[in-house]
Amino acid sequence: MTSICFYFQVHQPVRLNRFNIFNGSNAYFDETKNKNIIEKVSNKCYIPTNNILLDLIDQYKNKFKIAFSLTGVFIEQCQKYAPHVIESFKQLANTGNVEFLSETYYHSLSALFSQKEFEEQIKLHRNLINDLFGQKSEVFRNTEAMYSNGIAKIIENLGYKGIIAEGHEKVLSWRSPNYLYKPTGCENIVSLLRNYKLSDDIGFRFSAKWWEEYPLTADKYATWLSKCEGDCVNLFIDYETFGEHQWQDTGIFEFLRHLPNEVFKYKNLDFKTPSEIVKSYNPVGSIDVPYVLSWADVDRDASAWLENDMQRFAFEQMTKLEEKIKQNPELLKIWRMLQTSDHFYYMCTKWFADGDVHKYFNAYDSPYDAFINYMNVLQDIKNRLGV
Amino acid sequence: MLGWEFPPAKTGGLGTHCYELVKNLGAKNVNVILLIPKRSQNVKYNIPNVEIEEVGSVPIMPYNSTRESTTTFEKGYGWNFFKEVEVFNKKCVDAALKKKFDLIHCHDWITMNAGIEIKRMTGKPLIVTVHSTEYDRTANIYPLNNIIDVEKRGCQEADLIITVSKQMKQQLIERYGADEKKIKVIYNGINASKYFGLTSKDEKNIVLFLGRLTNQKGPWFFLHTAKKVLEKKKDVTFVVAGQGDKLAELIKLSFDLGIGDHTLFTGYLSEEEINYAYAMAKVYVMPSVAEPYGITALEAVASGTPVIVSKTAGVAEEIKHCFKVDFWDTHEMANEILGILNYPVLGECMRKNGYTEIQKFGWNRTADQTIDAYRSVL
Numbered sequence: 047m048t049s050i051c052f053y054f055q056v057h058q059p060v061r062l063n064r065f066n067i068f069n070g071s072n073a074y075f076d077e078t079k080n081k082n083i084i085e086k087v088s089n090k091c092y093i094p095t096n097n098i099l100l101d102l103i104d105q106y107k108n109k110f111k112i113a114f115s116l117t118g119v120f121i122e123q124c125q126k127y128a129p130h131v132i133e134s135f136k137q138l139a140n141t142g143n144v145e146f147l148s149e150t151y152y153h154s155l156s157a158l159f160s161q162k163e164f165e166e167q168i169k170l171h172r173n174l175i176n177d178l179f180g181q182k183s184e185v186f187r188n189t190e191a192m193y194s195n196g197i198a199k200i201i202e203n204l205g206y207k208g209i210i211a212e213g214h215e216k217v218l219s220w221r222s223p224n225y226l227y228k229p230t231g232c233e234n235i236v237s238l239l240r241n242y243k244l245s246d247d248i249g250f251r252f253s254a255k256w257w258e259e260y261p262l263t264a265d266k267y268a269t270w271l272s273k274c275e276g277d278c279v280n281l282f283i284d285y286e287t288f289g290e291h292q293w294q295d296t297g298i299f300e301f302l303r304h305l306p307n308e309v310f311k312y313k314n315l316d317f318k319t320p321s322e323i324v325k326s327y328n329p330v331g332s333i334d335v336p337y338v339l340s341w342a343d344v345d346r347d348a349s350a351w352l353e354n355d356m357q358r359f360a361f362e363q364m365t366k367l368e369e370k371i372k373q374n375p376e377l378l379k380i381w382r383m384l385q386t387s388d389h390f391y392y393m394c395t396k397w398f399a400d401g402d403v404h405k406y407f408n409a410y411d412s413p414y415d416a417f418i419n420y421m422n423v424l425q426d427i428k429n430r431l432g433v
Numbered sequence: 434m435l436g437w438e439f440p441p442a443k444t445g446g447l448g449t450h451c452y453e454l455v456k457n458l459g460a461k462n463v464n465v466i467l468l469i470p471k472r473s474q475n476v477k478y479n480i481p482n483v484e485i486e487e488v489g490s491v492p493i494m495p496y497n498s499t500r501e502s503t504t505t506f507e508k509g510y511g512w513n514f515f516k517e518v519e520v521f522n523k524k525c526v527d528a529a530l531k532k533k534f535d536l537i538h539c540h541d542w543i544t545m546n547a548g549i550e551i552k553r554m555t556g557k558p559l560i561v562t563v564h565s566t567e568y569d570r571t572a573n574i575y576p577l578n579n580i581i582d583v584e585k586r587g588c589q590e591a592d593l594i595i596t597v598s599k600q601m602k603q604q605l606i607e608r609y610g611a612d613e614k615k616i617k618v619i620y621n622g623i624n625a626s627k628y629f630g631l632t633s634k635d636e637k638n639i640v641l642f643l644g645r646l647t648n649q650k651g652p653w654f655f656l657h658t659a660k661k662v663l664e665k666k667k668d669v670t671f672v673v674a675g676q677g678d679k680l681a682e683l684i685k686l687s688f689d690l691g692i693g694d695h696t697l698f699t700g701y702l703s704e705e706e707i708n709y710a711y712a713m714a715k716v717y718v719m720p721s722v723a724e725p726y727g728i729t730a731l732e733a734v735a736s737g738t739p740v741i742v743s744k745t746a747g748v749a750e751e752i753k754h755c756f757k758v759d760f761w762d763t764h765e766m767a768n769e770i771l772g773i774l775n776y777p778v779l780g781e782c783m784r785k786n787g788y789t790e791i792q793k794f795g796w797n798r799t800a801d802q803t804i805d806a807y808r809s810v811l
Contacts, residue, residue, distance in 0.1 A: 066768050068661060355778040395754075395786050414756060417779055418772035 048224070049278045049318040049326065050271060050309065051238070053113040053187070053210070054285035056092070057153050058084060058120045059388035061409050065422045074380060074423050079409075084127045091289035096134040098299060102306055103141045110306050111143045111317040114285070115187045118151030118171050119386060121178070132178065139179035145319035146175050148186045148206065154385035155351060157188055157197050158338070159365040167382070168204065184208060185320040189387050191240065191282070191341040192348060195334065198229035198237065206235055208324040210282065212341040213239030217333050224276025226327050230334040237333060238320055240282040240341060244270065249283045253296035264301050268308035272315055277327040282341070343396070351390035356417040361390060363424055370431055377427055384424065392416035435525055435537070435544035436469045439476055439485070447540060447564050449728065450597075450621060452478075457800035459483040463807070466532050468525045470517075488524040489517075515579075522547035526554070536560060536807060542567070542580050545587035552590065558810040561591040562619075563601060568608065569723040572648035585609045592810045595619050595803070597726040598747025617806050620751055621726050622796035625788070628708065628735035638669040638774050641714035641738070643707065643729055644721070646677030651720035651743065651760045656683065658718070660690045661767035666774060674699040674710055711736035715780065716773050720760040721746055730755070734791050739773050739783040741766055751794065754787040 061083070063076040102110050116135065124131040138144040150156055151171040156164040168186070176182055185208035186201045193211040201209050213223025223239040247267070251257045259266070271279055284291065292298040309315050318326065342350040352358055364384055371381045393413045410416040434455065438448030455465045459482035469476070471487040478485060525547035529537070538560045539548035545561060552559040567580040588594055588611040596602045596618050605611040640659070644650040652673060659671040673683065673696065680698065687696040702710060711717065717733035717740045724746035731748060733740045734755070742749050743760040756769045773780050 066764055067665065067771065068764050068767065354782050356776075356782050359776065359778040395782060411757060412753065412755075414754075414769075414772075414779060414783060417776070417782075418769060421772065421776055422768070 047316060048271070048274055048276060048314055049316055049323055051113070051278050051280045051318055051320055051323050052111075053115065053147065053280070053282045053320055055115050055187070055282070056120055056285040057117040058087065058123055059153065059386045060119050060123065060383050062389065062419055062423055065419055065426070067422050067425075074426075075383070080123055081127045084123050084131075087286060087290055088124075088128045088131050090294070091286050092128075092131050093134060094294075094299065095285065095288040095302070096131075096138060098303055099144075100134075100137060100141070102303070103138075103143050106306055106310070108143060109310065109317065111145075111319045111322070113145040113147055113185075113319045114138075115147040115149050116175070117149065117153040118167075118174055119153060119383065121174060136179060139181065143319075145183060145185070145321055146179050146181050147210070147320060148172055148175070148183045150189055152382045152385050153189050153387055154382065155189060155192075155348075155361070155387050155390065156385055157192060157200075158348065158352070159361070160368055161200060163368060163385075164200065165204065183321060185210065185238070185324060190350075191339075193237070193335060193339045195230050195232075195336055197338075198232050198235060198335075202229070202232045202235040208320055209235055209237050210320070211237045211239055211333070211335070212339055212346055213241055213280070214339065214346050216346065217335055217339060221331065222276050224274055224279055225331070226277065226323070226329040228329040228332040230332050236324055236329045238278070238280050238323060239333075240280050241274075242341065244274075244279060245281050245283050248281070248298075248301075249287045249291070252287075252292045252298055252301070261297070262301065264304035264308040267301075267305065268312065268315075271309060272312035278318070278323050280323075350394050350396065351387050354393070354395050354413075356395075356413065357390050357393045360393065360417060360420050360424070363421070367428070367431065367433065370433060371427075374431060377431060380427060384420070384427075389416070389420055393420070434465055434467045435529075435539040435547055436467055437540065437543045439467070439469045439472075440478075441476075450562075450564065451540065453622060453624065453796040454800060454803065455483045456480050457796045458803065461800055461804060463804060466534060468528055470521050486528060488528045489521050518543055519546075522550070526550045530554065535811060538562070538807075539587075540564060542583040542587065545583050549586065549590045558592040559590060560593045560595060560806060560810060561587045562595040562597075563588075563605060563725075564597055565725040566601075566604060566608065568604070569725055570649060572722045574648055591615070593617060593806055595806060597621055599750050600745065600747055601725045617802075617809075619799055619802045619806065620747070620794065621728050621731070622799040623728070623731040623735055623791055623794050624796060625731075625735040625791050625794075628711070628732060628737075637713070637715075638666075639672055639714045640669060640716045640718060640770055641672050641674065641710055641733075642718055642720075643674040643702075643710065644719070645675055646673070646679040646683055648679070649721060649723050650675075650677075651722045652679065652683055653686065654720040654760050654763055654766070655718055656686055656690060656692070656696065658720070658763040658766040658770065659687075659696060660692050661763055662770050662774075663692055663695055665767075665771055669770075669774065670695055670697060672697045672699060672710065672714070674702050674707070676700050707732075708736065711738055714738050716741060716770050718766065718770070719743055719746060720758075720766065722760055724748070731791055731794060734787040737784045737788065739780045739787070741769050752787070752790060754783055754790050 061076050061079050063072050065072050150167040156167050186206045187210040191212050198209050223241045226236040252262050288298055338348045371378050392408050392410050393416045395413050436451040440452050458465050459480050465483045467485045468488050471489045529551045536558045537548050537551050540562045541564050548559050567576040588609045594616045599618050602616045602618050606613050642655040646652050687693045711733050717738045719730050719742045721743045727746035727748040730740045730742045741756040744757045749757045758765050
């Protein structure tokens with residue numbers, strides 16, 4: 047039996063205002079823009095996709111299962127601008143077939159600078175998910191699947207049984223991502239590795255006309271799944287794939303609607319949540335990741351956020367405030383919002399190679415604009431903090 | 434090919450363009466006969482496959498002057514000027530009829546009449562490159578109708594029109610009713626190695642404006658931006674390089690704004706001095722109201738200087754590693770200048786990436802695309 051494990055990442059950053067230093071009274075965050083985006087993506091993606099998943103769970107009962115990871119900043123914005131989206135996720139939680147994973151509250155890079163801050167944010171998120179959905183997941187997903195031996199160790203010590211990572215050759219070499227592995231240096235935790243090829247077939251290539259497999263249909267995809275060897279096929283995908291990255295007219299919703307039925311035509315396939323995978327299978331080997339591995343772009347490291355000098359400088363200036371800012375509850379929240387990875391992603395200058403995927407997401411005209419804006423906000427906070 | 438400026442009698446983008454274009458065309462085995470006016474300084478170039486003939490006997494100073502004193506043209510086009518242009522065009526026709534060639538390529542209105550006439554007499558295809566229009570050069574203030582007429586006619590008669598940017602293409606379609614199908618955009622290039630290694634940033638915070646002091650180039654916006662920057666940061670010097678009929682007005686404005694002691698007007702700069710200015714500046718600002726291309730932005734990038742360019746500039750269609758602003762948005766320009774001055778990593782990143790980027794913009798590329806254009810009409 048091979049288990050299909052769907053986990054969808056749901057995140058929206060709180061975008062900054064254009065914080066011009068000649069207008070010091072500006073708010074830090076762009077309420078209008080954030081509201082518009084939440085509303086737009088709710089209509090295009092969250093609500094229609096949730097409805098399809100609810101229908102599918104209703105139809106196939108306990109046979110169809112999925113998992114989500116919702117960031118704290120996403121949830122907060124929905125509570126503010128689109129409470130019906132939260133209700134819709136609660137409905138999914140109530141089916142009992144949907145798992146909500148654990149992660150950092152602010153979709154932050156905290157794992158890269160402070161264990162204390164990292165753990166505090168995990169706890170904040172854990173409480174939020176428990177309050178909303180009555181769940182305490184045993185599987186952890188770090189921002190953009192950033193993973194290393196050290197991060198796995200911290201997560202193990204917090205009592206988690208599973209951690210998400212990218213199933214890339216640079217870690218696996220000839221081995222398959224379709225098994226559980228034990229992180230080097232850990233005893234009580236396993237890593238679930240993303241099958242990036244099959245995940246990206248949906249996430250990136252679904253509507254790509256240059257792709258020899260275009261158009262991708264549910265029956266074709268189910269055939270591929272049925273031919274996979276291994277215990278589990280981990281399909282970890284950005285939720286916005288449905289209706290936002292891949293628009294409705296690409297047929298992405300029809301694909302999703304028909305996929306379970308096509309999967310059930312094969313006796314060797316079933317669906318499991320990440321926690322069920324962890325309980326059902328044993329690790330077949332270990333993975334050794336002494337550096338930061340992520341699921342981002344072609345490099346699969348932290349370079350999308352912390353490669354160029356601007357990113358490093360801005361990050362360093364922000365992290366330096368930790369001790370001081372923790373004595374100031376009002377500014378602490380803002381500081382944490384500035385840790386969201388997206389702010390650093392906007393400063394990335396690699397995008398000539400990466401092309402359009404990145405541009406589509408950039409809230410600024412250029413990485414240089416992103417840097418100045420971030421620094422202006424940070425400087426204002428520093429002034430208020432008296433640094 | 435019919436040209437107007439040519440080094441050493443070169444003032445703006447057109448002279449550089451003609452020189453680099455014929456040099457690179459020649460290197461690709463295209464035989465070019467270039468007809469240009471007789472200048473006070475003789476042209477002394479030995480470029481393979483390129484024959485340069487100076488027609489006319491009256492020395493004419495270049496038009497469109499960014500870098501040299503040319504009283505005639507900066508005070509408006511005088512009677513003599515139009516007479517000279519007419520004589521030059523006539524002589525070009527006479528000279529051309531004695532030569533053997535396959536097509537005619539002329540640059541801007543100043544050579545268009547001759548191009549049209551040669552086409553009529555020989556039946557050879559005509560290519561017209563438009564570097565700027567009368568509307569651009571005057572920033573829309575009192576454009577001269579007789580020049581507009583020539584530009585319009587050139588667009589109609591040409592078998593193919595080359596523009597230096599997409600916005601110029603759009604302008605020709607809208608203003609002159611040019612046929613969209615026969616316009617090809619070919620960007621200018623940059624000989625980046627010429628500027629390499631010039632960078633000498635010291636402690637001084639110098640912000641540079643360089644260009645003709647006319648409505649078109651937006652020097653007012655530069656000074657108003659300077660005032661805003663100085664409200665937040667005192668140790669900054671704003672250099673206004675170049676000359677033009679607005680010089681006195683701008684100097685007065687700098688004092689009215691109370692920034693006279695932080696503003697430096699250089700007047701005319703030689704090529705060497707210009708390169709030095711680029712290299713010294715921490716930021717180069719080009720707040721042009723109208724800018725068909727804006728080759729100086731590439732020169733600044735090549736000199737390792739971060740640039741802020743007007744969104745309207747043709748060069749903004751191409752380069753990514755720079756700031757692009759609305760020329761009237763002095764708040765934003767000041768914000769960006771302060772960002773670059775306050776956070777050295779920002780300038781470093783722009784410098785590194787910008788320099789890598791412009792390696793792609795060689796004249797080699799411009800020549801290749803021009804050859805493609807030639808082939809399409811033969």
